[in-house]
């Protein structure tokens with residue numbers, strides 16, 4: 001195989017794994033294996049830079065900064081939608097279009113989709129390759145943001161993404177979607193951003209817009225943007241199905257990310273029911289929506305109804321009641337975080353927002369309060385979105401009566417009384433006392449939390465109680481607790497004590513990356529912990545690393561490196577590490593891989609094709625994975641075996657041409673002693 005062919009194959013393979021991970025949420029290889037493929041591609045491309053193409057996965061890291069965005073003309077107007085606010089508006093819409101239908105009595109069916117509160121993007125594919133991405137602009141002319149869109153991991157560079165797919169897209173295809181900032185990433189992203197002194201983004205939508213408007217696409221690449229695609233704008237030479245529901249299925253078939261929350265409704269009554277159900281559910285999903293879009297399923301019919309201004313008649317946006325409310329800011333309390341940061345928290349006059357009573361909201365930091373000029377006693381606008389903590393958008397200054405008071409920066413820690421310090425180079429104020437009991441409560445809380453060691457049966461109050469009773473002086477002390485200690489605590493009976501001890505004991509099996517996360521080093525959350533251990537192999541190797549070693553790791557910047565070094569340089573932290581080691585926690589990643597390596601199909605890659613005599617392909621796939629192997633969609637020189645049944649086609653021919661061994665079901669069963 002030539003280097004060019006090798007590069008092409010690797011790119012397809014990597015793009016396929018990005019799709020499995022980011023679109024299907026069902027990866028078939030480990031992060032470490034993915035990294036190995038990626039590194040191999042980087043090395044080959046370094047040898048032959050002239051072979052780098054814009055659709056290479058390596059280009060998802062961003063390209064040369066632009067001077068300005070070019071303008072692009074859309075192939076068809078990028079329309080918007082008329083709004084409805086309740087069931088009566090919906091019926092009025094239906095009555096209006098009824099008069100235009102060929103038969104006013106005809107039964108219509110609908111597709112109801114979440115109305116994503118992001119940024120419209122228009123994506124062009126030529127011969128299945130992503131060639132251009134644009135903003136909506138004024139609907140006729142948008143801005144060319146191709147470089148930025150390429151960095152979105154779930155955006156297909158080539159369609160169909162799955163090499164096993166038999167779909168062929170039209171040679172020219174333009175689709176429409178919405179790029180957005182996932183809610184679970186928004187809060188943390190904003191906090192990290194403010195830690196560098198930058199202003200917080202007001203909401204996820206602004207964060208998405210700000211991220212896509214960067215002239216330097218490496219900045220976009222570092223943001224966790226994603227997208228859902230929902231429409232065809234233009235195509236030439238090829239067929240697109242006539243109903244909206246089939247169109248969504250087709251987009252998914254090509255490998256585009258499509259919202260899993262779209263639904264089919266056979267009549268207007270079920271549309272109204274779906275809308276009502278979504279008013280309740282809107283806060284349970286990981287992206288912000290401001291309504292539901294109702295579309296007539298029969299697209300040629302819908303299109304034949306024409307427009308009113310820029311709004312097509314065949315669809316309507318049913319907006320949700322506002323998630324922003326005004327209320328009084330009663331007080332600002334100081335919250336001590338696990339790293340000692342003193343964070344201002346708003347105490348509000350309770351207000352109902354989207355079905356939940358909100359009493360507290362985050363105020364981020366004292367600079368932010370000063371910047372927005374928020375005062376105690378102010379009427380403030382509070383916003384709630386998803387599971388993120390409600391936040392204050394700003395004061396309604398016009399409603400002031402002069403009794404409002406400025407928010408004071410704390411001079412001392414409210415828990416231990418030690419003086420508060422200003423963290424150098426950051427906006428945060430912190431309690432610098434390592435023995436502060438409140439910080440310890442927060443550290444233990446984090447140590448046992450789902451994000452870290454995920455200790456079962458460790459209740460919310462347990463940490464504070466254990467610390468108060470003098471049983472826990474640092475996070476490692478939870479491993480020295482015994483039954484008698486616990487039974488002496490208020491509210492602890494035998495069953496509760498045993499459950500807690502079982503949860504603590506089980507947490508010793510957690511992998512090293514969780515142990516590292518649980519240490520609570522600043523900026524070392526689960527993602528960074530994974531990067532560090534992938535590169536270094538163990539917590540001990542990390543403890544021995546210097547600034548240069550750390551900065552050489554992809555994804556680790558100088559600031560994070562300094563925090564890691566400072567943490568490991570501290571005697572007390574070293575002592576905690578030794579206690580955790582003595583308790584038997586995992587410090588190295590190797591242990592997990594050795595367990596996998598002992599399995600019969602370890603390190604083997606299978607492709608499954610055709611009809612097997614006694615089991616489905618899904619069953620065979622599950623068996624491969626249970627025995628430590630992996631299954632991929634396409635045959636390559638790296639495939640260990642092709643498991644082939646009746647009617648095996650192209651994959652069989654490919655395996656034979658590459659010399660990949662072909663086995664049948666019987667041989668496969670022998671391999672796994674089935």
Ligand code: IVH
Nearest residue numbers: 079080081113114115116120178230293312
């Ligand atoms: S359909 C003619 N579907 O909402 C078709 N729009 O207020 C018009 N939006 O500008 C768009 N999710 O940016 C459609 N599933 C969805 C949508 C959606 C979000 C946005 C879109 C549009 C705005 C209309």
